[in-house]
Amino acid sequence: MSAMARTISYRQALRDALREALRQDPRVFLMGEDVGRYGGTYAVTLGLLDEFGPQRVRDTPLSELAFVGAGIGAALGGMRPIVEVMTVNFSLLALDPIVNSAALMHHMSGGQFSVPLVIRMATGAGRQVAAQHSHSFEGWYAHVPGLRILAPATVEDARGMLAPALADPDPVLLFEHAQLYNTEDEIADDVRVDIRSAKVRREGGDLSLITYGGSLPKALQAAQTLALDGISAEVIDLRVLRPLDDATIMASVRKCRRAVIVDEGWRSGSLSAELMARINEQAFFDLDAPPARVCSEEVPVPYAQHLEEAVLPQPAKIVAAVKTMMGRMP
Amino acid sequence: MTTTEAAPVSVPPPPTGPVPWDKPLALATLADMLRIRRMEEKCAELYGRQKIRGFLHLYIGEEAVAGGAMRLFDADDNIVATYREHAHALLRGVRMGAIMAEMYGKQEGCSRGRGGSMHLFDRATRFFGGQAIVGGGLPLAVGLALADKLCARAALTACFSGEGAIAEGAFHESMNLAALWKLPVLFCCENNLYAMGTALSRSESQTELCVKAASYGMPTMSVDGMDVVAVHEAVARVAPEVRAGCGPMFIEFRTYRFRAHSMFDPELYRDKREVEAWKTRGPIHTYTARLKAQGSLSEDEFLALDAKAQAEVDEAVAFAEAGTWEPVEAMLRDVNTQQPQHQG
Numbered sequence: 151m152s153a154m155a156r157t158i159s160y161r162q163a164l165r166d167a168l169r170e171a172l173r174q175d176p177r178v179f180l181m182g183e184d185v186g187r188y189g190g191t192y193a194v195t196l197g198l199l200d201e202f203g204p205q206r207v208r209d210t211p212l213s214e215l216a217f218v219g220a221g222i223g224a225a226l227g228g229m230r231p232i233v234e235v236m237t238v239n240f241s242l243l244a245l246d247p248i249v250n251s252a253a254l255m256h257h258m259s260g261g262q263f264s265v266p267l268v269i270r271m272a273t274g275a276g277r278q279v280a281a282q283h284s285h286s287f288e289g290w291y292a293h294v295p296g297l298r299i300l301a302p303a304t305v306e307d308a309r310g311m312l313a314p315a316l317a318d319p320d321p322v323l324l325f326e327h328a329q330l331y332n333t334e335d336e337i338a339d340d341v342r343v344d345i346r347s348a349k350v351r352r353e354g355g356d357l358s359l360i361t362y363g364g365s366l367p368k369a370l371q372a373a374q375t376l377a378l379d380g381i382s383a384e385v386i387d388l389r390v391l392r393p394l395d396d397a398t399i400m401a402s403v404r405k406c407r408r409a410v411i412v413d414e415g416w417r418s419g420s421l422s423a424e425l426m427a428r429i430n431e432q433a434f435f436d437l438d439a440p441p442a443r444v445c446s447e448e449v450p451v452p453y454a455q456h457l458e459e460a461v462l463p464q465p466a467k468i469v470a471a472v473k474t475m476m477g478r479m480p
Numbered sequence: 481m482t483t484t485e486a487a488p489v490s491v492p493p494p495p496t497g498p499v500p501w502d503k504p505l506a507l508a509t510l511a512d513m514l515r516i517r518r519m520e521e522k523c524a525e526l527y528g529r530q531k532i533r534g535f536l537h538l539y540i541g542e543e544a545v546a547g548g549a550m551r552l553f554d555a556d557d558n559i560v561a562t563y564r565e566h567a568h569a570l571l572r573g574v575r576m577g578a579i580m581a582e583m584y585g586k587q588e589g590c591s592r593g594r595g596g597s598m599h600l601f602d603r604a605t606r607f608f609g610g611q612a613i614v615g616g617g618l619p620l621a622v623g624l625a626l627a628d629k630l631c632a633r634a635a636l637t638a639c640f641s642g643e644g645a646i647a648e649g650a651f652h653e654s655m656n657l658a659a660l661w662k663l664p665v666l667f668c669c670e671n672n673l674y675a676m677g678t679a680l681s682r683s684e685s686q687t688e689l690c691v692k693a694a695s696y697g698m699p700t701m702s703v704d705g706m707d708v709v710a711v712h713e714a715v716a717r718v719a720p721e722v723r724a725g726c727g728p729m730f731i732e733f734r735t736y737r738f739r740a741h742s743m744f745d746p747e748l749y750r751d752k753r754e755v756e757a758w759k760t761r762g763p764i765h766t767y768t769a770r771l772k773a774q775g776s777l778s779e780d781e782f783l784a785l786d787a788k789a790q791a792e793v794d795e796a797v798a799f800a801e802a803g804t805w806e807p808v809e810a811m812l813r814d815v816n817t818q819q820p821q822h823q824g
Contacts, residue, residue, distance in 0.1 A: 223621060
């Protein structure tokens with residue numbers, strides 16, 4: 151890190167990015183539930199109302215459909231809205247504007263209209279908030295052509311992804327895993343990241359651990375444990391869930407010849423299933439073993455702590471899956 | 481439904497009375513309605529010949545709404561419409577040939593053949609579709625109006641929707657947001673009494689639509705949507721107020737479609753006598769009769785306008801016929817906006 155580096159939280163990094171966007175571009179404004187006076191459900195937008203005023207930091211009613219749709223309209227009208235949907239769970243109430251309007255407008259209009267909209271939302275489980283507040287539906291959104299899906303897993307990405315997302319002429323969805331807001335890291339003052347590529351977060355040679363978002367710290371922890379047993383795991387952070395960076399993924403898989411996918415989503419019909427398919431389509435003859443997955447168990451996420459921990463991907467489960475693949479009993 | 485035992489159909493009397501306009505406006509309005517009617521009659525014919533496919537929702541019978549309202553919107557205003565939007569696009573200034581070519585699926589169409597009848601778009605005239613999810617256009621209109629307000633532009637967003645949309649949550653959320661933020665949206669509800677096949681009284685506990693809209697604290701108005709004069713006068717009165725920042729307004733246009741919901745609709749849900757009764761209120765012939773009665777229109781003038789509309793239709797069809805199919809190799813274009821990739 152340069153001399154200009156500093157240690158901040160993922161939350162602070164998001165806030166710094168929002169503040170920078172609001173300062174630099176008068177077309178940018180924020181809206182969402184409790185983003186203003188409350189300061190954001192996860193305190194990401196704390197202080198922004200005081201600095202930028204109620205025209206640019208807009209508290210909305212509990213109307214996900216309308217304020218996400220209004221974000222699309224405002225984008226069509228020349229603004230650069232950043233819409234915060236409190237969590238992915240509530241974004242289901244806005245599926246229609248996201249999927250039927252934002253994603254399709256450019257195509258349906260024969261390329262005449264673009265929707266430069268950024269939608270941020272928290273995702274994921276792990277805080278004992280039970281089934282209705284613990285979904286990981288980013289994989290659903292990654293199904294839809296016309297959307298770009300981002301999953302910042304590091305403080306650097308939390309700081310750096312917003313600017314290129316705002317520069318994108320098309321709708322971009324940012325999924326912030328709720329377990330990451332308090333993570334801290336040292337980042338440069340002038341973070342510049344792309345929103346195209348996956349990144350190797352840890353180099354290795356025995357297998358590729360492919361993951362994103364809230365599962366990245368778990369995968370890195372598992373890799374550390376595996377190293378103690380002499381297994382060298384390469385950890386790939388997808389960062390961009392749509393479009394997937396096949397080149398980075400396949401380069402790692404071809405090198406390591408084994409792949410384990412870690413995804414907090416359920417496995418059936420999922421992003422992890424898509425990754426499995428692509429690995430098989432593109433790197434089948436380079437594999438030494440069938441690819442494996444560590445996903446959430448196929449039940450609604452339970453409230454009780456021991457059960458919630460048991461249904462979610464955990465470092466120990468990842469270690470076990472890897473050891474099984476490597477032919478070593480866990 | 482059988483007609484033998486049905487109760488007598490009662491409809492309001494046909495629109496009457498003087499047309500308080502100068503002759504150019506009076507005749508231009510008639511010409512607009514004739515252009516819509518002749519274009520859509522041709523669409524129905526072309527659908528039968530399988531030149532137009534997919535869903536086709538005709539506006540025939542409802543011409544007075546677009547015919548009275550559309551000319552009152554400024555170039556800077558935004559228009560959001562539904563899947564029954566041929567008339568709105570045409571009167572907004574989209575060339576009839578581009579509309580027809582779109583319905584043919586040709587790349588000369590106003591949406592390059594990617595949209596079809598339900599998704600007419602035109603950037604040049606700020607025509608934002610062609611939104612085919614019922615109620616889906618309402619929040620977009622709120623956002624367009626928000627952009628105008630944030631930029632201090634004196635423009636309005638006219639949002640057309642059917643009365644069926646009032647049952648959607650999107651309607652209520654959008655009305656609330658528009659009123660809460662005092663946004664310049666003119667909600668134009670085209671109440672043609674049937675949401676596809678479901679009569680208003682079978683879907684709404686409160687069938688007075690203005691009562692619902694008024695509950696959000698915005699001014700409302702109910703207008704005879706078969707009377708192009710009433711439509712025009714109502715919009716002329718309120719549009720400047722909305723544009724000036726007085727907040728949103730809601731107008732219900734009570735209208736009726738003479739044709740089926742779409743070309744797939746066998747019309748089992750309404751009495752044919754009801755349709756015939758409403759035809760006595762037909763927006764074009766009643767308006768024509770009023771103009772003639774007051775000496776503003778001769779039969780020759782009518783025939784000339786009609787011939788001109790028909791000629792425009794013929795030209796549009798020729799344009800569509802001569803149009804070209806987009807090469808299949810280009811099928812993946814316009815999913816994302818083409819631009820140099822952002823450098824991180």
